[in-house]
Amino acid sequence: MAEKLKVQNLTKIFGRRIQKAQELVKAGKSKAEILNSVGATVGVNNASFTVNDGEIFVIMGLSGSGKSTIIRMINRLIEPTSGKIFIDGQDLTKLEKKELLNVRRKKMSMVFQNFALFPNRTILENTAYGLEIQGVDKDVRHQKAHEALELVGLHGYDDQFPTQLSGGMQQRVGLARALANNSEILLMDEAFSALDPLNRKDMQDELLDLQENLHKTIVFISHDLNEALRIGDRIMIMKDGEVVQIGTPEEILTQPADEYVERFIEDVDRTKVLTASNVMIRPNTVNIDKDGPRITMRRMLENEISSVYVVNNQRKFIGIVDASHVMDLIRKKITKLDSVVQRDVPTTSPDTPITTIMEEISETSIPFAVVDDQNHLLGIIIRGAVLGAISGNEVNVDE
Ligand SMILES: Nc1ncnc2c1ncn2[C@@H]1O[C@H](COP(=O)(O)OP(=O)(O)OP(=O)(O)O)[C@@H](O)[C@H]1O
Numbered sequence: 001m002a003e004k005l006k007v008q009n010l011t012k013i014f015g016r017r018i019q020k021a022q023e024l025v026k027a028g029k030s031k032a033e034i035l036n037s038v039g040a041t042v043g044v045n046n047a048s049f050t051v052n053d054g055e056i057f058v059i060m061g062l063s064g065s066g067k068s069t070i071i072r073m074i075n076r077l078i079e080p081t082s083g084k085i086f087i088d089g090q091d092l093t094k095l096e097k098k099e100l101l102n103v104r105r106k107k108m109s110m111v112f113q114n115f116a117l118f119p120n121r122t123i124l125e126n127t128a129y130g131l132e133i134q135g136v137d138k139d140v141r142h143q144k145a146h147e148a149l150e151l152v153g154l155h156g157y158d159d160q161f162p163t164q165l166s167g168g169m170q171q172r173v174g175l176a177r178a179l180a181n182n183s184e185i186l187l188m189d190e191a192f193s194a195l196d197p198l199n200r201k202d203m204q205d206e207l208l209d210l211q212e213n214l215h216k217t218i219v220f221i222s223h224d225l226n227e228a229l230r231i232g233d234r235i236m237i238m239k240d241g242e243v244v245q246i247g248t249p250e251e252i253l254t255q256p257a258d259e260y261v262e263r264f265i266e267d268v269d270r271t272k273v274l275t276a277s278n279v280m281i282r283p284n285t286v287n288i289d290k291d292g293p294r295i296t297m298r299r300m301l302e303n304e305i306s307s308v309y310v311v312n313n314q315r316k317f318i319g320i321v322d323a324s325h326v327m328d329l330i331r332k333k334i335t336k337l338d339s340v341v342q343r344d345v346p347t348t349s350p351d352t353p354i355t356t357i358m359e360e361i362s363e364t365s366i367p368f369a370v371v372d373d374q375n376h377l378l379g380i381i382i383r384g385a386v387l388g389a390i391s392g393n394e395v396n397v398d399e
């Protein structure tokens with residue numbers, strides 16, 4: 001596989017007495033020792049790695065371990081203290097300012113967590129922003145932005161404004177903005193961290209789907225080992241600015257380099273920490289206050305399912321209806337669902353550990369409904385999803 005990005009002995013020291021701090025780094029002093037003795041913060045300490053063309057490379061580590069600093073040095077928002085960065089074999093640290101700016105704009109795009117959309121611009125204009133500052137003609141940039149919005153599933157939103165979109169959709173706009181640039185490298189710093197679990201899973205799927213066709217080189221920072229294992233081709237684990245281990249998800253899980261990595265893995269010892277909210281999927285619902293049998297039947301046909309979850313206007317959970325009962329209502333020309341809703345559906349709270357309800361899940365044929373303390377329907381748990389999540393496989397929604 002071709003090397004796209006190569007980072008060599010990259011170091012960043014923040015603060016004063018950088019020279020002295022560097023000497024201490026070379027002498028093998030720890031981040032804490034250096035902070036104590038010279039008052040400088042070691043952001044990144046002698047990091048080396050390569051990212052292959054078309055690879056999703058996940059950087060993981062606790063808060064303050066240097067993940068963002070690495071990504072910011074790659075796109076040169078931060079000047080490295082020492083070390084080299086190559087893109088397609090070209091040494092970025094040797095480039096003149098103007099050339100560098102060019103490489104940065106053409107070859108890389110960045111997606112941030114909680115990135116800000118301009119409230120007074122349409123979604124299309126927001127998406128085209130990166131191209132606009134590159135001086136791309138309006139028609140061209142709007143066309144490209146439009147295509148990028150289609151790619152991330154935001155068909156029809158071109159002329160809406162940010163406040164009209166949910167948080168998850170706004171994050172998609174961030175991704176679309178990066179894709180519109182058509183750059184070869186995507187740098188994603190905790191891009192999905194602000195999303196709720198379902199939206200987050202959707203975005204991970206979206207990214208994996210996109211990647212099948214686009215083959216970008218993606219450097220993806222995450223706090224979450226589950227996310228890293230799910231989307232990463234390889235994972236790099238950092239501690240106190242240093243690279244602790246680089247490996248495939250399998251290697252990280254089976255051959256942790258040291259105790260620090262082991263602790264990360266323990267955290268995902270799957271059955272121990274998986275909660276209902278980790279494994280729930282998005283249910284198909286109808287609204288009992290608004291939808292009648294015909295709409296309900298349509299919903300089932302559209303989604304190729306034989307039952308749907310019933311909520312009310314406040315999205316509170318009511319029960320389940322199945323197709324044969326709904327057909328009955330249609331035949332009898334009854335326009336309300338109430339008489340056929342099955343109400344004794346098992347429910348659970350979002351933070352219930354899966355282990356505690358495992359047995360019931362495997363014994364009940366109806367998926368569990370996950371509800372909050374006000375009985376709002378958050379998701380449902382199907383058997384296949386639980387097994388998939390525990391074994392680390394894709395959640396199979398069609399069970
Ligand atoms: N501009 C700065 N000035 C001084 N110190 C900084 C600066 N940016 C980062 N640091 C320090 O560098 C270290 C690495 O920070 P960095 O933001 O890269 O961590 P991170 O792994 O991205 O953490 P998080 O998961 O919280 O985002 C930390 O000790 C941080 O305090």
Ligand SMILES: [Mg+2]
Nearest residue numbers: 067068069189
């Ligand atoms: Mg960070």
